[in-house]
Amino acid sequence: MFPGLTASGNPIDPSQALAPMDAKINKQLADVALNAAKSKGASYADVRIGRYFNQFIITRENKVLNVANTESFGVGIRVIANGCWGFAATNDVTQAGMVKTAEKAVAVAKANAKIGGAPVELAPQQGYGEVSWKTPLEKNGFEVPVKEKVDLLLSTNGIAMQGGANFVNSNLFLVNEQKYFASTDGSYIDQDVHRIYPSFVVTKIDPGAGAFETRRSLSSPVGMGYEYLTPLDSEKVTGVTTRYKKRYDILEDIKAATQQAGQKLAAKSVEPGKYDMVLDPSHLWLTIHESVGHPTELDRVLGYEANFAGTSFLTLDKWKSGNFNFGSPQVNIVADKTQIGSLGAVGYDDEGVKCKKWDLIKDGILVNYQAIRDQAHIIGLKESQGCCYSQSWQDVQFQRMPNVSLQPGKTPLSVDDMIKNVEKGIYIIGDGSFSIDQQRYNFQFGGQLFYEIKDGKIVGMLNDVAYQANTREFWNSCAQVCDERDYRLGGAFNDGKGQPSQSSAVSHGASTALFKGVNVINTKRKIG
């Protein structure tokens, strides 16, 4: 689920973001905590010292509404004692704080053990010694002067207003997670993770008709530095509108968006019925997230999320059968936490497991789930798949979605060639409204731009489009996937799960794909 974004943490001077945590000091502190936990009877312990920086720049039209730098620093300690988990966290990152917090975590585990339940079965994990990982980036966004970032957003807004927009909002959101992980397995892992998300919404009003339309940016949140905002022609996908791979041209996109918001006001309202859907990666990522990413989360399958996020139709018996047909043979979907530039990419997860890539759906068949160390044995794995994540030092880590992506088609196929063979279809670009049931069967998605395809040609823009489908029927209707030339990532900063809810960032890759005979509804309503 995606709740709204909120700013949290404490403001800091930008210069402070440049000084990384000292790994040597962190190792000493972590050892103090691990020893304290062991001396109190823990059979396993891990320590996460985390420093989380965010920067938000929020503008509308010619105004800057907010510039905020925030910081949050502290440590979370998790232990197993008497067969149960215990967790405690503090922002007192001193030797004394480490000891006290480790002891508290052990006390919590022991108290919990009295309630009973099956002992934790932790998949073995080798220690890696002292290792480090950093998001490959060319330009740290926190080092770019605030003025330069403000100017870019205000220039973006200026283009929209000159182009006839009535309103425009643009934002830039930077994230830096500095995480030091240590465990009794002998790992000391220092990681420096960066993410960036530029976005805008442009609004055009038709006061006479009492109507308004918006067009959101075709950018994506990514696991990159500020270089994402340096346009590069080779990273553009041209066509009915320009889309972006690893570099985003915000000034070009706002210009197109302003025109398209106006075109949407005048566009033909869709005739409901069955259509062949050509879905761009800027749209399809969200359908993948909701209909493939979530139902393959093992904790949902087992029932741990029943009261909030829900369960899953992909029950263990379907996986065990070895022949559960999830989609057509064109459908190959992988989980991957190693993909450079993605939101989920890290070197090691939040319980010290080196990140990897594995198949979830192979040639249309369900072959695997997403699991962490204490779940691996349930699906017969000897080691974790490295899907453990916590949104901060003060929240406990649990199973979160890795990047889940549709693999490109193996036969050369361009979007133009795909469209040529569509008789009656709709081409959707950008994500819009989204909703799916608690077991992930029935979904409905909107979009940003809808183009009508007739007899192999795009004939104009449509409006009021949403499609509804059953997950399995939808993926079985997948007839073609374009080749790797069209492959792009989409994603979100704010995937919500758990009670209390935690937020996680995740990417989903795809090439444009064709789905046959999908049910399209018209969403236009009149009120009073």
Place this chain on the structure above:
Amino acid sequence: MLLIQKERSDNMAILNKEEAQSLLKKVLSYSKAEECEASINGSEGGNIRYALNAVSTAGDISTMGLRVTSVFGQKAGTATINEFDDAALERVVRRAEELAQLAPPNPEYMPMLGPRTFAESITFNAATAAMTPDSRAEMVAKSLEVTKQANLTAAGFLENATTFNAIMNSKGLFAYEKGTDVTFSVTTRNEAGTASGYAARGFTDITKLDTHSATKIAANKVLTSVGAKAMEPGKYTVILEPVAATYMLESMFRFDARQADEGRSFLSKKGGGTRLGEQLLDPKVTIYSDPFNQDLPGSTWSGDGLPLEKTMWIDKGVVKNLSYSRYWAQKKGVNPMPGPSNIIMEGGDATIEDMIKSTERGILVSRLWYIRMVDPQSLLLTGLTRDGLFYIENGKIKFPIKNFRFNESPVIMLNNVDALGKPERSISVESYRSYLVPPMKLRDFTFSSLSDAV
């Protein structure tokens, strides 16, 4: 199984009015800006989560934060901190002043307000503030008794918090409030996975929460939901239980004048302006806010220092008031009107049983799920039914039915009101905010497709 324990070294518990006033005075004494506002908030409480009939996580959380806004002309900067020694207090003020000097002038900036008197809120309950990990565990045990006896599986969440907020500015304004809140939700399922039930409760006063009876309601939904039949989607008369109605209406409870004036709201008028004064909904619909409602007490002051009083938003279907920020009010030449701190929808006397009896053909909806905006212009929403859906014929529940997806606007829905029941405090299943909303019987609710989800 996993227990969470959090401890913050900044834990100073809940400050009383005098302590908060004294701390804020000290913060302001460091200010060199033309205007300065300091606010402090704290929260103390805990939670317990369970799944598969066993506790999965539990935690105690205590946090406090200070926020300072410094202003030079129209240039404002904000900084926050969670350390409270003198050096830290001075540092956060200096930081806010530095940020203010770096910020471009904001033409929408409004000067801070001077001193005012605010009524004491009734949002605090001592029994709720006294909850402990043990008392939470006991309440969960009472819930689990029900599901274990009925051979069902429960997953649930219980959370309580005591909070305080205080604000002071260099023009002499000071306000303080303290409150408590507890929410409980439980999902019950049968072993075969063919039926599911749900109950949710939210209170200021913990003594009103009965987890045993709430879980019984959820369990009963499961027991009566086995063997659900598929029906054709389409337009049906529906009876929405309060937890379903609350979630459906939540996105409508923003009565913002600026969005409406700008032409991008369901409250925008064709040709320009707002729908203030117009008959928007059925005359049976009246919606207001009242900080002094005993069942749903709210804040008595807004974040920008305005008093919150009983305010009518929809009176017999007519849009009576819209909220105006201080900037927008000045631009439009009207008085500022802060948004609601709670929402109360009036109802009638009908019970759900009465509504069923008077229904020839209809559907009883227990809960809605994953509601998202499809079109902000008409407020068209989509989402699904969940945890108990029943077909009604000739005044009786005939059989359980499979879940539907709906596409419906609360504005259209509240023009099709047949009957309203007695309002009850109910929580939104996504935001966990509490509202007072009646059960409602509505004509022509649009279900658009079937879902296999249980």
